[in-house]
Amino acid sequence: MEITEVRQESREVQTGTKCDYCGKEVKGVYPKTWHHFDSHHSDWGNDSRESYEYFDVCSPRCFIEIARKQMNDGVGFNKPEERSTTQISDFNEQFLFELLKLLP
Numbered sequence: 001m002e003i004t005e006v007r008q009e010s011r012e013v014q015t016g017t018k019c020d021y022c023g024k025e026v027k028g029v030y031p032k033t034w035h036h037f038d039s040h041h042s043d044w045g046n047d048s049r050e051s052y053e054y055f056d057v058c059s060p061r062c063f064i065e066i067a068r069k070q071m072n073d074g075v076g077f078n079k080p081e082e083r084s085t086t087q088i089s090d091f092n093e094q095f096l097f098e099l100l101k102l103l104p
């Protein structure tokens with residue numbers, strides 16, 4: 001026979017989302033107007049490394065600000081000879097660089 005006991009287990013559940021740029025918070029389901037994306041950098045030089053960061057943003061404006069910050073923090077703009085790649089939200093860095101130049 002099964003031996004049972006009543007247990008109260010606690011686990012972490014998501015109850016809302018916070019914008020990683022402006023800090024705006026929403027409770028409950030993920031808003032359709034928000035965007036979840038990752039920033040990925042891989043460097044296959046002497047110092048082989050790979051990193052992912054994940055972000056949630058509440059607006060295109062917040063996306064742009066994070067993308068610019070990621071680029072400025074050295075995630076992007078690697079020299080071609082360094083054979084490294086950066087992707088932010090599936091844009092490759094050169095495409096995103098051109099895109100950001102179009103924006104005020």
Ligand SMILES: [Zn+2]
Pocket residue numbers: 019020021022023024057058059062
């Ligand atoms: Zn925001």
